[in-house]
Amino acid sequence: MDPHLLRTYVTVARLASFSEAARDLGYTQSAVSQHIAALESDLGLPLLTRRPVAPTPAGERLLEHAGALLLRLDAARADLDRFTAAPRATLDVAASPLALTARVLAALPATGVTLRALPRERVPVAVATGEADAGLVDGIAAPSDPLRLPDVAPLAATGVAEEPLAVVLPGRHPLARRPGLRLDDLVDARWLDAPAAGIPLDRLRAVHGGPAGRGFRTALRYEGADTRTLAALAAAGHGLVLLPLSAADGAPGAAAVPLVAPRLVHRVELLLPAGAHGEPPGPVAEFTGRLKG
Amino acid sequence: MDPHLLRTYVTVARLASFSEAARDLGYTQSAVSQHIAALESDLGLPLLTRRPVAPTPAGERLLEHAGALLLRLDAARADLDRFTAAPRATLDVAASPLALTARVLAALPATGVTLRALPRERVPVAVATGEADAGLVDGIAAPSDPLRLPDVAPLAATGVAEEPLAVVLPGRHPLARRPGLRLDDLVDARWLDAPAAGIPLDRLRAVHGGPAGRGFRTALRYEGADTRTLAALAAAGHGLVLLPLSAADGAPGAAAVPLVAPRLVHRVELLLPAGAHGEPPGPVAEFTGRLKG
DNA sequence: ACTTGCCATCACGAACGCTTATGACCCTCC
DNA sequence: GGAGGGTCATAAGCGTTCGTGATGGCAAGT
Structure with a gap:
């Protein structure tokens, strides 16, 4: 072998x-x-x-x-x-689309940054293989719980953001006026399947433990990575979507209702090659320092 | 390389x-x-x-x-x-000590069984490398949450038991009469460190997210694997221990008080080599069938 | 100073791994 | 149906690699 x-x-x-x-x-x-x-x-x-x-x-x-x-x-x-390797002058960041919160973007150095959007599962791989200097992954988890990432190599993960989840539905939807929604209220709903732009439904089931046997019925499948399109699709009645609250808000014709049960949050984690503590100052240290500090 | x-x-x-x-x-x-x-x-x-x-x-x-x-x-x-390989006539089970609940033991075939007690982290390894046909690991997690296991190889994990956790303390301890304990009540307590027989404290901190900075202070360290000794140590006032409720109960001179916050359970999972679905009938199928069914 | 045990280096033979060349086979096209 | 282009398998040749055995340098113990 x-x-x-x-x-x-x-x-x-x-x-x-x-x-x-x-x-x-x-x-x-x-x-x-x-x-x-x-x-x-x-x-x-x-x-x-x-x-x-x-x-x-x-x-x-x-x-x-x-x-x-x-x-x-x-x-x-x-x-x-x-x-x-010689200390790098540039910074290569791999990130899943929904991991790019305002705070993360603000922490990026002014010059010499390459930002690469990748599907979630590819981010740890990119960091492990050295294609990227740092990674940002998003996912859902219980509050202050670390994400479940495939351990391709020893990586150090640090949480950098957590925010509530919201269900995006058409503004005229009967449930749109509710202050909060329980997932159990939505067992009969149709969902948009958007592995790249949204939160994959199977992840939700995995974290939730969910109503066993009863899966999520999907209506339309969206393979793009644009969150606004996704929200627009939800507004047009093509199905429900789960998004972090900040990404869900402000779509015209759509209502974003926070998910209150199960108690889950959208979480973003910073991924670094483990054991790279004593790093010399450089773009990577600058970025991670600003993110953590 | x-x-x-x-x-x-x-x-x-x-x-x-x-x-x-x-x-x-x-x-x-x-x-x-x-x-x-x-x-x-x-x-x-x-x-x-x-x-x-x-x-x-x-x-x-x-x-x-x-x-x-x-x-x-x-x-x-x-x-x-x-x-x-030819279908096996015997059954080799690797298990962490606290994974051996009564239900598990009852499911074991009458003959041809080798039961090997291993430290938690070695169980997945044993199953993956074929040293054992099946594995049983225990750990703590949120209710109906899968355990976080190191993925050495594609293994199929199925939950087989969950039960509450209990704090074992001396019978005359001021908190012994309480109906339930919160972990926050015990931040100042001394703990027994028993990686093999008990639940490792660092795991608890990892799952709990814990009071940051404030670690668990340990009194005595016990390197054996016997739970009754451990409970006796706790009864003798050498420190507190966390155990699954069934294992904590019944120790003379000790009180077992359920842990009510954070909401955590002791969970046992069955580990099988993934992709071994269409197995022919044999001791392995007999065992797993009885466990799951 | 001599011995002892350790790791590094050299030289040689065997085995391995790749290439070139050829064969067997299956499709397609005339 | 037979020629042609494609596929993968097999055989022979040859260079490189990888192991052994022998030797050398070095440090510590006697």
Whole structure:
């Protein structure tokens, strides 16, 4: 189970072709074929069907492991490289869209900043592999509870903001006048599914523990990342959305009603490579100092 | 960053000696020396000081990564091996001591069971690497919240029990007559530190979010795994302990008062290798079926 | 000063891993 | 139906790598 073999295995699986993988990796097709053969003989079972090239059930499992493994390997290398690398003059921040609160933006240095919007699950990866110097992730959790992040590598997480959640619904909706809403009031509602711009419904169910068996029924699915569009969709009656209160407010024709039960908050956390305490002054230290202080 | 090199690196670091590591791994001392040299030249920095042999700061970081990496590698191999392995006739269960509730014990098959008590953090490892067929971990969490487990590998966790927590204190303690205790009532108390037999105090602080800055002051530290001894220590006035209510009750001379705030429960989860759905009937299926059903 | 144990280095042989070349097979197109 | 282009598998050759064994430098103990 050499990482090289795993690397070629995942690219073969991704491209569904030995020859394409070979081109992609700068190997010969023959080498790729031998790599796969070596893996299969080592593990004692077939990992891929040929013609068409697709992972077997065992191969699917291996893909999961290999992905995590290679990620971790990259993270380790990036982490060790930080010991020798020259102090950076610029700041590279990876952030999930809803993590960019006003306070966060205000803390950014004036120059030399690259801000990269990524889906939530990619943010820890970007920080771990050194693609970003710092990360900002948002999510929902019980008040003052840390977020549940996949631990791809030892990362230090610090909470930087918490605010209430709000349900966005059309202004004329019967529930729009309520001062607060309970999730149980909304079991029969239709929801907008917006994994990028909004809060994914499955996260909510995971944190809430939810009414078992009864999932969230989704109406429209929105794949963009723009929160205002999402609020507008909710206002137009295409379904309900859950947003942090500040993002939910002020959409024309929409009402934002705070969620009062279950007791959950929208939380933003700062992610840094762990063990980078004694950092020399620089853009990263400037940013994190202003955020925490 | 070949896994072989990492393996020899961690054993060298563990044994603090090149030659001993060589003996341990079945290599020559020369080979070990070359392995370390290869790693250091690859990463571009020294990992070990010689004479005495000890990891440098960078080496310490690498140790963390390497441990996780090798673990994950073993987990992957064990996981893939499950596809080919013959169905097992016996059942190997790894469990943290407080996870063994009466209900769990009742669900164990009558014969062919090996039950291994391990510290909490080792249970997921044992399941992931295939040393155990199933695992049982306990911990504290908010009601119906899953435990926060280190994800060494894709494991499926199912809650099997939840019960209130109780503070164990001497029968003559001024607070012993109370019907319930708040953790805030006890900020000034002395605690027993019992990582194996009791609930580690740092976990409590992590879940509670706790009175920041003010840690738990510990009196005596108990390194054994016996809960009754622990309760006896508490009864003798050596400090307070937190235990699941059922384990706390019935100790002579001790009072067990339920913890009412923060709202936390003692939770036990069953851990299985993920993706092992379509298992053939056997001791494992028998056990898990009885536990869940 | 001599021995002892440690790690580093050198030189050599075996094994590994990649390439080139070729074969077997399956589609498509004429 | 047969030629052609595509796929992956297999065989042979060859350079590199990786292990061993031997030797050297160095520090600590006697």
